[in-house]
Amino acid sequence: MEEITKPLTGLEKEEEYFINMGPQHPSTHGVLRLVVSLQGEIVKHLDPHLGYIHRGIEKMCEKDTYAQIIHLTDRLDYLSAHMNNEAICLIVEDVLEVEVPERVKYIRTIMAELQRLNSHQLWWACMGMDLGALTTFFYGLRDREHILDIFEETCGGRLLLSYNTPGGVMYDLHPNFQQKVKDFIKYFRKKLPEYDRLLTGNVIFQNRTKGIGILSKEDAINYGITGPSGRGSGFSCDIRKKYPYSAYPYVKFNEILREEGDSLSRYKVRIDEMWESMNIIEQLIDNIPEGPHTAKMKPVLKLPAGEYFQRVETSRGELGVYIISDGAKTPYRVKFRSPNMCNLSVLDHISRGAKIADLVAIGASFDFVIPDIDR
């Protein structure tokens, strides 16, 4: 054996080694495997390995009717279930030139914003937890429960809603809906400042996120980073503003943009978006017009042959649905441009040179939902 003459400093051998982060790792929030190549604790390179929850949704869609596809879209990004449903409905309605009742547009927008709030609450809860602040998890899930109860009463489901149908929504609103939403907004307006007091201003939290994982605007565009993560780098990509759909043309809200591009800025964009979501809901909740909750649709929906594309803003960014139809009742090809997949592609670029602990903070600030990446 070689005799050690000098004291060890830990820097003797500079060799690269690999760590498999995942597929079961608490901070990946699902079955994502990152093969991280490290030098010491500095990340040199990382490679995402996917497919642990690949269900072949795009292939399944080729055998399903448009009404059935809606139920599969829930299973993409389950925290944006409502917006995913809406994307398919909007395509079908747009192509078949269905006049959607005003009431439906209002209901859809309110539901989508509630969904966004609920998603951001869960993200905030998990982000704190990933960085070691377990209390946030309880705060976030406590408040999220109120929204899930509202969903359950009207849609019947708490997580996977499948509330949208082509032409409208599945059922009319529950009589308690308006009052409960107003109560919730009143409640959450008091609770959201608590989030800031608990986590945003915390020194440890700031040290772990400020200046970590900086993404420039050019890179955000080049990699196709959308949603709060893209807006945290100053990339104006809000589909609700750019191509308004449903009731978004009727409401006033700000697109939150920040210039710093680090993990903290992505965090702050999401916190501010929660305020904006509440503003949008408040503008709509008292003005829901009376009328039917669905337009009259044919029992069998067939899209004429052609190619259609619909973009919606989910909680994590831009979801694009690309449908090629050959005129049959099932689509020829469906492609989901999932926001999480694009956001994941930048992870390697921005975590190079960061410490492995920072990788957790960066990952948390992107808010990945793995079933949306794998599809």
Add this chain to the structure above:
Amino acid sequence: MDNAKLKELVTGIVSEASFEESKQFLTVTVSPAQLHQLLKSLKERPDTSFDFLFCISGVDIQDKLMVVYHLESTAHGHKIVLKTGTENREKPEMESIVDLYKGAELHENEIFDLFGIVFNGHPNLRRMFMPDDWNGYPLRKDYVDEVNIIDLS
């Protein structure tokens, strides 16, 4: 820039392009050999500057394996769809665009995995969703899964 001007410009860059206009997009179909050159000039010219590649899809239209690129310019707001296809199903090849759009890396991996199109110049082309030893390409229309036979029709 409106669709008529875009058409003119694209014809100037590649001579053999066919056009199709729908309600949403102007679609340009070019051969795989010309795609990279066209994308490069569309991205780098200041009057087009298509910098945001928001969707890449593989499509199997029976006689051809297609790749569809949806592009948008964040500065000008105009959009264009580029299509390219190869008839070779045994060894379909195309040029990678990762050098222009870095976000394309994972998407090209996905298309390779599910359609079997090889992207030349891709830094790390590999199976992404399916296991490494998987036979066949599941999203092709003629794919038959002999192991897990679930007939959904």
